[in-house]
Amino acid sequence: AQSVTQLGSHVSVxxxxxxxxxxxxxxxxxxxxxxxxxxPNQGLQLLLKYTxxxxxxxxxxxFEAEFKKSETSFHLTKPSAxxxxxxxxxxxxxGPGSARQLTFGSGTQLTVLP
Amino acid sequence: xxxxxxxxxxxxxxxxxxVTLRCSSQSGHxxxxxxxxxxxxxxxxxxxxxxxxxNGRGNFPPRFSGLQFPNYxxxxxxxxxxxxxxxxxxxxxxLDSSPxxxxxxxxxxxxxxx
Numbered sequence: 253a254q255s256v257t258q259l260g261s262h263v264s265v266x267x268x269x270x271x272x273x274x275x276x277x278x279x280x281x282x283x284x285x286x287x288x289x290x291x292p293n294q295g296l297q298l299l300l301k302y303t304x305x306x307x308x309x310x311x312x313x314x315f316e317a318e319f320k321k322s323e324t325s326f327h328l329t330k331p332s333a334x335x336x337x338x339x340x341x342x343x344x345x346x347g348p349g350s351a352r353q354l355t356f357g358s359g360t361q362l363t364v365l366p
Numbered sequence: 367x368x369x370x371x372x373x374x375x376x377x378x379x380x381x382x383x384x385v386t387l388r389c390s391s392q393s394g395h396x397x398x399x400x401x402x403x404x405x406x407x408x409x410x411x412x413x414x415x416x417x418x419x420x421n422g423r424g425n426f427p428p429r430f431s432g433l434q435f436p437n438y439x440x441x442x443x444x445x446x447x448x449x450x451x452x453x454x455x456x457x458x459x460x461l462d463s464s465p466x467x468x469x470x471x472x473x474x475x476x477x478x479x480x
């Protein structure tokens with residue numbers, strides 16, 4: 253079965269600092285990978301996804317993620333944090349083959365300090 | 367274009383009761399997936415419907431059941447409610463059932479079981 257590990261349940265950064273949220277997946281075949289953001293009392297919004305095209309994926313709001321097969325990682329980064337980035341972030345995997353459902357990590361709560 | 371909508375937004379039930387949650391998929395989407403998100407955790411896959419047929423199921427007991435209608439809207443039914451069923455229930459729709467396809471989430475229904 254696939255699984256996703258998000259290192260760090262809570263991450264704090266200062267406004268303007270680099271954001272780095274870590275995600276590792278376990279799969280013998282490269283799956284499809286997603287990052288979602290969840291603001292309080294809301295559903296999930298897609299930030300970006302990897303589907304075996306370019307390994308560096310650019311998403312909305314200045315976020316990007318790099319797929320590294322050798323490290324089985326898909327870390328999320330943003331060069332300069334903004335107060336509005338404070339939210340919970342989930343890494344998720346689907347596939348390969350017939351595994352249609354999203355399997356989510358446990359989430360990382362990002363706090364942005366003024 | 368209308369996104370994914372869910373009703374009701376909040377619900378309070380007592381143990382042993384039954385509940386029905388509703389989801390309207392995004393226009394043009396024929397696949398609906400349901401997830402349960404307990405407090406402080408990532409969403410867990412319940413099941414997926416594709417063109418009115420169940421198309422995959424997670425590790426949930428049979429008292430969790432669903433339907434998809436010809437207009438691709440969907441219902442989640444939970445019988446014999448237990449305290450642990452208290453959670454945010456998320457519905458997501460996608461263009462088709464491919465694991466590479468983006469799932470678009472609704473705002474969720476928050477269920478409290480007393």
